[in-house]
Amino acid sequence: xxxxxxxxxxxxxxxxxxxxxxxxxxxxxxxxxxxxxxxxxxxxxxxxxxxxxxxxxxxxxxxxxxxxxxxxxxxxxxxxxxxxxxxxxxxxxxxxxxxxxxxxxxxxxxxxxxxxxxxxxxxxxxxxxxxxxxxxxxxxxxxxxxxxxxxxxxxxxxxxxxxxxxxxxxxxxxxxxxxxxxxxxxxxxxxxxxxxxxxxxxxxxxxxxxxxxxxxxxxxxxxxxxxxxxxxxxxxxxxxxxxxxxxxxxxxxxxxxxxxxxxxxxxxxxxxxxxxxxxxxxxxxxxxxxxxxxxxxxxxxxxxxxxxxxxxxxxxxxxxxxxxxxxxxxxxxxxxxxxxxxxxxxxxxxxxxxxxxxxxxxxxxxxxxxxxxx
Numbered sequence: 095x096x097x098x099x100x101x102x103x104x105x106x107x108x109x110x111x112x113x114x115x116x117x118x119x120x121x122x123x124x125x126x127x128x129x130x131x132x133x134x135x136x137x138x139x140x141x142x143x144x145x146x147x148x149x150x151x152x153x154x155x156x157x158x159x160x161x162x163x164x165x166x167x168x169x170x171x172x173x174x175x176x177x178x179x180x181x182x183x184x185x186x187x188x189x190x191x192x193x194x195x196x197x198x199x200x201x202x203x204x205x206x207x208x209x210x211x212x213x214x215x216x217x218x219x220x221x222x223x224x225x226x227x228x229x230x231x232x233x234x235x236x237x238x239x240x241x242x243x244x245x246x247x248x249x250x251x252x253x254x255x256x257x258x259x260x261x262x263x264x265x266x267x268x269x270x271x272x273x274x275x276x277x278x279x280x281x282x283x284x285x286x287x288x289x290x291x292x293x294x295x296x297x298x299x300x301x302x303x304x305x306x307x308x309x310x311x312x313x314x315x316x317x318x319x320x321x322x323x324x325x326x327x328x329x330x331x332x333x334x335x336x337x338x339x340x341x342x343x344x345x346x347x348x349x350x351x352x353x354x355x356x357x358x359x360x361x362x363x364x365x366x367x368x369x370x371x372x373x374x375x376x377x378x379x380x381x382x383x384x385x386x387x388x389x390x391x392x393x394x395x396x397x398x399x400x401x402x403x404x405x406x407x408x409x410x411x412x413x414x415x416x417x418x419x420x421x422x423x424x425x426x427x428x429x430x431x432x433x434x435x436x437x438x439x440x441x442x443x444x445x446x447x448x449x450x451x452x453x454x455x456x457x458x459x460x461x462x463x464x465x466x467x468x
Contacts, residue, residue, distance in 0.1 A: 095198050104203060111204050120206035122236065123199055127192050127220070128212040132177030152188050153179050172212060183220040192220075193227045200231040207236030213248065213257070214241045221253040238300055244287075249295040259299045259334065261287050266303060270325040270420055271315045277403050281396035284332075288391070297388060299334035303342075306355050310339065310348040319345065320459035323372055324420055327461050330376045331407065331416045333391050343373040379439050379463060385409035394429050402456070404429050413466040414439075419456040427454045436464040 097103050111121050130137055136149035144150075144158045154170035161168055162176050170180040182188055199205050208228065213221070221239075228235050239245070239254040244261060248254045265287070269280035288296055303325055304311040315321040322342075329336045340346075341358050345366030348354040359365060380386045389409035396403045401421040407414045415436065419425045429452040436452065437444050440463055445454060454462060 122207045122209045124209045126211040128215045129172040129178045129180045197231050209238045213239030256298050256300045259301045262301050277396040277400035278398040281393045301334040302337040304339045309350050313347045330380050345369045385412045385414050415464045417462045419460045422458050424457050437467045439463040
């Protein structure tokens with residue numbers, strides 16, 4: 095319940111949170127309730143006093159003394175890392191301690207929620223109690239779990255508000271970046287995910303394309319910004335909450351940790367301002383079009399062995415059709431739509447649907463966000 099003095103103190107953090115709130119920015123802290131560090135005082139006490147330690151039940155200890163035998167600790171850890179002992183969150187004392195931490199930073203500092211590390215390795219009863227404590231402290235607090243796989247058990251309304259949507263990440267990368275899926279396979283992958291979650295969960299899913307734990311999007315695309323743009327375009331026109339990893343919007347690259355965690359590039363001469371403008375326009379379009387945020391989602395075209403997709407977002411009387419050509423050559427879309435004019439929200443050009451068909455020739459790596467206007 096302190097800030098590491100290398101980085102300031104609680105007053106410093108309060109100032110940061112207040113300044114963010116004045117700018118409409120909400121602040122989450124990243125919490126690790128699955129395991130502690132190797133210098134955590136209770137863990138040091140167990141190392142020193144063994145079975146006589148009053149903290150021995152705070153951890154999952156299989157054998158005393160605490161040691162590493164043939165590379166495996168005699169106690170449970172995160173990823174067999176000796177300096178990351180796993181906490182026993184079923185222990186009443188541990189639970190009480192951690193729940194006080196969860197409440198403290200919301201009530202004392204005013205943070206807006208938690209991002210929960212390795213959330214799938216903590217027992218469900220703990221997360222149920224955690225949600226009650228956090229929502230009591232701030233009903234609007236956002237609870238985000240880090241889970242790398244299908245996460246329906248955590249999205250039933252009694253634990254998390256959302257999870258980091260890595261199955262979405264994998265599907266988007268496999269189609270737009272790696273080419274491991276054709277259009278039909280991509281549609282099936284997205285459809286399978288939508289079928290697994292309640293609609294409310296899909297509408298607020300934390301959709302990311304890279305993170306501090308993965309190579310950066312531009313590096314995954316081998317420097318191909320066309321592929322990067324198409325992946326981001328789908329992310330921002332799909333349901334859920336799009337998340338940009340800092341610096342991607344300026345074209346930062348980086349391999350896995352630590353390459354993906356390098357400092358933000360603030361020098362404008364080293365920033366891709368064209369890519370930045372693309373992201374700005376994407377965000378503006380999403381903000382201005384409610385159908386892209388809360389409308390229904392339906393694939394209109396996604397053929398076997400194909401490399402082009404079309405889908406519809408619809409909300410009340412508003413209809414938007416998105417066309418994406420992920421091929422290196424031009425392709426023509428022929429989509430069944432209402433016979434009316436359609437405005438490309440990126441270019442302001444209009445196209446007319448004739449005889450119930452929208453015929454659009456799309457260049458290599460081309461795209462369009464078309465809104466029915468009359």
